[in-house]
Amino acid sequence: MAKGLDIDHLAKLARLNLTADEKVLYSNQLTQVLTYFETLAKADLPAVSDVAMVVSEKALRSDEPGMSLGSDAVTKIAPASHDGQISVPRVVDDES
Amino acid sequence: MAEEIYQLSATEISSRLAAGKLTSRAVVEALIARYHQLNKKIGAFTSLDEKDVLAQADASDARRKTGKVLSPLDGIPVAIKENIAVKGQPLTCSSKMLANLVSPYDAHVVEALKSAGAIIYGRLNMDEFAMGSSTENSAIQKTFNPWDLARIPGGSSGGSAASLASGLVPLALGSDTGGSIRQPASHCGIVGMKPTYGLVSRFGLVAFASSLDQIGPMARTVADCELLLKVLATPDARDMTCFDSTQRSQLPVATEKSLRIGIPKGVLGKGVGAEVAAATQAAIDFYKSKGATIIEVDLPSSELAVPTYYVVATAEASSNLARYDGVRYGHRSSNAKTPIEMMTNSRSEGFGPEVKRRILLGTFVLSAGYADAYYVRALRARSKIRAEHLAALEKVDMILSPTVPTPAFKVGEKVSDPLQLYLEDIFTIPANLAGLPALSVPCGKSGHLPVGFHLVGAPLSESKLFAAAQLFESAHSFANQQPTL
């Protein structure tokens, strides 16, 4: 396994369930890919990245309220809803 | 007419509509007939609302009768890749995750096409969430290369390329993050362009890698491709990365004699198939014969392009795809006890293996302790790649290479080797990393399989690229070719 590649930890961060077989498969595949990325580690690179686009205030939006979807449209797309709100399983109480 | 309607280019259809020799309805009826005949075999379209497209055709014909033609594209069908939002139509991105999603809004490009009177014609298959180079990652159906039905059409815009090569539609939209328009265009013998980053609005394009994605035109001729791009490339305040009206001036076109073409050192060497190399060399020789200057350019950072791309693209994708959790729309898993469990199950059920693989990789390169070694370094590498290309493009008008090292491979051939697949993109990726316009043009065959050559230009040099491509196309007979099906 590539240095530092903790597939369980990554799956948790990414909210993915992996079967035991998938864990092995993905670990191996990711390791292979990361090894290929070694060229990046060794390369001579400029100190800073300057790829970010820069815009002036012209690109900002004026504060005019636009159209809303309406709660009917929102609940229509939602997998489950109740009285205009989207339902989900019970959030575990924060209070310990 | 000697040719069938399905064989006509969009430009030809447009002039016949204008001359009253053809109606939009006749065009659409012919294409629907071909769709019924071939789509099961090719698998290009995931859906087509026949009633709707006929109604659009009738509306166009009615406009023409009253002299209210909206544009040269009025009445011409344009098929749309299924990661571009069309109001009232599925937006599945060929994923189980969004199998039930109907978009409540139109993408900017779709609004632009509608304003031009074009017919929004069906939904096209793709690799799931645009992740892949073969369209084998679609969760909906398979798409096959019209030139060899045992082979892949390329990806992720495989449905778009296949629909054009099989005469199912004259124009199509694709999206390109690392080559997803150009590579399938090359594999299917059609023309595909990825515009300068920022030229075409991404509003309504389901994001894969935000700093790399672009929507682009695909067609069977250079002129058609250019015609379609003109309609798509308009300002849009809903996308902050899209150029405003003052930032769109195109670079001037180069004449044949003043054209300078850069060839990257060793580009036809290791890894490139012999026939691909020969076809590309023939294109170079053609330009030379027309008076162009051929200059060798050195782009040493190109070896960093694939790792840089996969770090940046998967990092952005891991974040862009976080919203798919079954809460607000899309697939929701049943029987979960907590929201976290529900989100995790929905995502695990909804995403295919390539998507999961890239999300995991992207999560890793952004994670604490590794972001500096991978993500931050990749951004710096990207700077270097862009700087090298811009420097080279001061000395030449465009850089030429093959589009893909080898022609279309067999279905299933590379599925178990992700790294192999990633290397398909070696020539196309730098243009995405550098934000530069790039075009794939058919230039011959490798056996019976199409080969394309690849042109990359400086920002806003689309006209220059189209002119050079037109020069090549007019002197050869690779344009508007379809296999017999």
Next chain:
Amino acid sequence: MSNEWEIVIGLEVHVQLHTRSKVFASSSWGFGKEPNEQVDPVVLGLPGTLPVVNREAVEKAILFGLVVDAEIPEQCAWDRKNYFYPDNPKNYQLTQKDFPVTMGGKVEIELPGAARNIMGEHKWIRIHHAHLEEDVGKLSHSGSGSLVDYNRAGVPLLEIVTEPDLRSSAEAAAFLNALVVKLTQAGVADCDMEKGQLRCDANVSVRRMGDIQLGTRTETKNLNSISGVRDCIIYESKRQIAQIEAGNKITQETRGWNAEMSRGYVLRDKEDAHDYRYFPDPDIPTLKISRETVNRLQKLVPEAPFDRQRRYIEKLNLPYTAASVLIADKALADWFETAVAAHPTNAAGIANWAANDLLRELSAQSGAEIGSDETPAVKISLDSCLIKPAQLAGLVKLTDEGVISKQQAKEVFTEMFKTGKDALAIVEAKGLRQNSDTGELEKIVAEVIADPAVAKSIAEYRAGNEKAINALKGPIMKRTQGKANPVMIDQLLRKLLG
């Protein structure tokens, strides 16, 4: 609290900015709408949607920076904070980690004085930075499930982070009061805490007095009232001190506050690994902030409230209490200064009316309560006040000139508030001019003194009981239909009684 311990507090204040549309989406927002009515495709995070930054939100953030003397950088940028939660539509929050919209700054606070009418100590609290981000939706619980309303998702939030300069719950409360006054007076935010427009996270640590090292701190999140912040700091500092004195270490943790039971508790982790994987948002380019915009907004910065207070006390000779009340409401202070312009010789007199009677009447009219810690800036509306500043000045002038007594002025004021008529017109209409005719009054005073009914009181007065003299004033007033000049009556009585 014992002197051997020092409490160190830093606050992160989340303020909903005063805009009409959301910060990255154009749907409207505001309290009290039906669920999911203020949601558009961008807010919902539908596939293919993109953020566009709201100019007004940026300008309000810059204005805040100018109000607290912060530095406004040449550029700012937005980052993604990645974590999964049902109230987070994209499962990442757009925020500013490395290049926020304002850097530095300071806020002057005033601590309670020894008594209500004595000004307390002033102190400066430094601001580390403020950044512009989006709010999340609202989760509520119902039976066996939970419900999500995304109306609040995407609302512009300015997160203001202080340096750990606060040293007590009183300082924290004073800081929040001062901040709210500044934010509301500049029009940056409405800060209505009942509507959730201002929430606070409190970072608290303790250390032995004299220690240079900071102790381990805990963070209590989502405090939504100033008394909550105050109580939480007292609770948490006590808890930490008790822990250390018992030989235990303080765990760095995130906590919640139960306001009903006045106690804190450890929050179960929302995101186990707390690895937010921040990276620059690729959909929002870096924003250049022009100096023209900064200069234009600089002109909108109002006079700092405590500068105004100092000016009132030193230049206008107002007592501290009146000055302090006036500066809390910019409209009222502006109104007051207009009145003073019409009658500059008795600013203190005008202030007395404005800070007490006028404020009381306006508050009663709007239904708000004065003097509550929860609403430091009393919400009154001067727009519908029938009394104009010059008219109040006129009333004060009449009492200064002795035309009416202070007692009578109260009656006139009540009428002015109801009708908006001029003071003089009311005085004439009611025949309220007080009687200051010395000759006539002396005659009446002498008559009353001669009445045997008051002989006892006179005797008591002469024996040294000052208050006994008041017993004679009633009959005098009666004989003058209440119009006798009370000052004059008092003087005449003392003169005639010896």
